[in-house]
Amino acid sequence: MLLHRLYDDDLAQASYLIGCPDVGVALVVDPHRDVQAYLDLARQHSLRITHVTETHLHADLLSGARELSARAHAELHLSAEGGPDWTPTYPHTPLHHGDTLHVGYVRVQALHTPGHTPEHLSFLITDRHGDTALLTGDFVFVGDVGRPDLLDEAAGGHDTRFTGARQLFGALRDHFLPLPPGTPIWPGHGAGSACGKALGTQPSSTVGAETQRAWWAPYVARNDEDGFTRTLLADQPDAPAYFARMKRDNRAGPPLTPSTPLPALPASAVLDGLLIDTRPRGAYHAGSLPNALHLPDGPHLETWAAWLIDPDADPRPLVLLARDAAHAHALRARLWRVGLDRVAGYVTDLHGLPTRPYPPLPPGALPHDAALLDVRTTAEHAAGHLPGALLRPAAHLTRDLQTLPRDTPVTVYCQSGARSAAAASLLRTRGFADVRELAGGYAAWTAAHP
Structure with a gap:
């Protein structure tokens, strides 16, 4: 049995290719939407993907299962x-509980x-040599379990968290604890995901390790x-507003992604769309456009884009500010x-456009x-926060725009200045006329006010 984990560091999300090299076939579990990665991996191992499945309807990413199957x-x-x-x-x-898929000599049982x-x-995976693994999705993580409150927090549910x-x-009692302690578990998320509150940094664990060390184990052991x-529902992180859209x-079925190359656009096209300014923060501050959303190309691009772009509320086409065609293609895939x-194309600079500086305020x-x-x-x-500050987490900001004052200047801050630059740019794209950022964020303010 071949078990290969593919990991998206931005979304802290894992997907898996399970292969049977003897027969040359493979199953993919929880694929993300940039499905070429799975096709390339299968080809490298001389495998043909014959089955695609998912652990659940995801809230933090758009599924690639339909696309990969096609x-x-x-x-x-x-x-x-x-x-x-x-x-x-x-x-x-x-798929129902107990159903089994046969991928060559690999047996995949749904639980x-x-x-x-x-x-x-x-999914309990067993090969003909008796080797096993449990793909737990968002059921059991390393050190944690999946939060049950997302339906209430992001999907309009009412007290579904208790059920x-x-x-x-x-x-946990009926399907996890009875497994042999040495059974490896491979979860769907790692540290940094909003789908739990105490996820570990290790990619995998075992049933025995979790029943000995995880916070939940003593509760289940004593029934x-x-x-x-009470412990599970306490102190869960903020659920991003975009989870409801995902x-x-x-459930409806993500559309298939386009295969056409992304065109280079004339500078004038920028003014009719929502520009995604992917340059570093300093370059954005030095000069950008009022309709530019600052989403630097880095480890949080996907997450921040999902937080700050609501395609239901803002129908404008997206225009990427990219280095070249290859960079634009990679950004679009993310x-x-x-x-x-809704990515219309890309530009490589803002020459000739009415840019203006957005310098942050010193503490x-x-x-x-x-x-x-x-x-x-x-x-x-x-x-700890600045006196009188309104709390509007960046992950909720598109939903909360109507609660913000438009008749006074707004100063935005985060912990270090990165999230606030992105959030402030969102306000500018939505017509807030006087928006500034606090340089260095709360950390700089507290240093200046010991």
């Missing part, structure tokens, strides 16, 4: 365990492990469902992963008449 001419198997509201509406073969979502499946917590407790539920679009498909020069906007997380704000 491109590879592979069978698509998806959970039928969550009821009609959690069943994809596009063609697929339904219904609800809680994070109602339809969630884990989800009880389901999760039962799945303390109430204590488990759930909706993943945006695909969070369902941002000692905060205007007294400005509204202070804290775009950090709820936990960061609770640990």
Whole structure:
């Protein structure tokens, strides 16, 4: 059995290729939307992708399962365990608890492990030599379990978190603990994901290691469902607003991505769209456009783009500021992963356009008449904030724009100045006339005010 993990550091998301080299076939679990990576990997190992599946309807990324199934001419198997509201509406073969897929000599058994979502499946993989692995998706992470409150936080649910917590407790007791302690587990996320609160940095673990070290294990061992539920639901991180859009679009079926090259556009096209300024922060501050969203090409591009671009509310085409065609293509593929498909083309510079500088304010020069906007997380704000600051986490900002004052200047800050530059640029693209940023963020302000 070949087990290969593909990891998106930005979204902290793992997908897996499970291959049977003896027969030359493979299964892919939880593919992201830039599916060429899986086709290339299969080709490198002389494998043909014959099956595609998912652990659940994702909230943090747009699924590539439909796309990969079409491109590879592979069978698509998806959970039928969550009821009609959690069943994809596009063609697929339904999977139920106990169903088995045979990928060459590799046996893949579906286990219904609800809680994070109602339809969630884990996959117990066994080859003909007896080697096993459990792909846990968002059921069990290294050191944590999947949060059950996302339906309430991001999808309009009402107190579904308590039902989800009880389901999760039962799945741990009935399907996880009975497995042999040495069974390797390979989860769907690592540290940095918003799908849990205490995810470890290691890519994998074992059933035995988790039952000995994870925070939840003592609660399940003593059958303390109430204590488990209280601890699980406490102090979960902010759920990004875009999660609701991902759930909706993943159920409906993501459209297939275009195969046409991304065109270079004339400078005038920039003024009619939403410019994605991917340069470093200093270059953006030195000169950009009011309709430019500052999303630097770095480790958070996908996450911040999903936070700050709402294609339902803002119909403008996206224009990428990129170094060249290859860079633009790579940027577009990253945006695909969070369902941002409306990319019209790219430009390589802003020469001849009416740019203006956006210098940040030094910590000692905060205007007294400005509204202070804290775009950090709820936990960061609770640990300390500027006096009188409004808390509007960047992950919720597109949803909360209508709550912000438009008749006064706004000064935006985060912890170090990176998120605030992106957030301030969003306000400018949405017509806020007087927006500044705090240079160095809260860290610089506290250093200047010991």
